[in-house]
Amino acid sequence: MKSGDLLLTLSDAELVGLVLDGDSAAFAQLVRRYEAPVRAVGLNILGNTDADAADDAAQEAFIKAYEKLARLRSPAAFGPWLLRIVARCALDATRRMSRAEKMENFACIPDPNNDGQLDSTKKELLAAVLKLPKAQRQVVMLRYFGDNNVRQVADICGRSVGTVTKQLSRAHERLRKMLKGYEL
Structure with missing residues (x-):
């Protein structure tokens, strides 16, 4: 020893x-x-x-x-x-x-501006993120909610940087379509 x-x-x-x-x-x-x-x-x-x-x-x-x-x-x-x-x-x-438990956890993330509009927007964004396919949801959560860079996300997920970049790109596109009409 x-x-x-x-x-x-x-x-x-x-x-x-x-x-x-x-x-x-x-x-x-x-x-x-x-x-x-x-x-x-x-x-x-x-x-x-x-x-x-x-x-x-x-x-x-x-x-x-x-x-x-x-x-x-x-x-x-x-x-x-x-x-x-x-x-x-x-x-x-x-x-x-459950989906409700997930929303509850993310709805409690502190709102730095403490205004109702951002809180509502944040909830809509989180609801949309939770609707993403599993692999895309995972990289989005790690990248943006976890404050990791793409290399760190790739290391955590055991994927290549290129794969993570593509998954983020596809997730961004899906989120744009889901949130069309929302002012973010």
């Missing part, structure tokens, strides 16, 4: 190697290193107000990562691999949620 200070200096690949050799403190260090980004991905997908569901998705992701760590082909890619796992866990949770 390595001392706590030494674990802080090790790369993800080195920590993965130690975990595979039975060092539980190394996995605890990976959890500490990634708990904030993992939780953020969960919050971004589940809605910024559903902290309990995001925590559940994060916990499930860490458990799955630990159980499947030996299958990780490139230990240096632990971070993106873990974020893909939490994204799948969070998406599974959204499938279990």
Whole structure:
């Protein structure tokens, strides 16, 4: 077992190697290193107000990562691999949620201008986003509600940048058609 200070200096690949050799403190260090980004991905997908569901998705992701760590082909890619796992866990949770629960979560996103018109517009936009096909909805949520760049969305989803860009383009087109007549 390595001392706590030494674990802080090790790369993800080195920590993965130690975990595979039975060092539980190394996995605890990976959890500490990634708990904030993992939780953020969960919050971004589940809605910024559903902290309990995001925590559940994060916990499930860490458990799955630990159980499947030996299958990780490139230990240096632990971070993106873990974020893909939490994204799948969070998406599974959204499938279990009813449409009303999804709207409720996103309707509570703070309105920076605090005017009724923006709040109404925001609700219409969110309703339209929830009607998008699954893959498009996922990239839109991660990109715009999660404040991720296209490369980060691609890494989280396990897709190429080109695929994510095309999915965003198609989602924009669908949203334009759905929201035609609305002044956004």
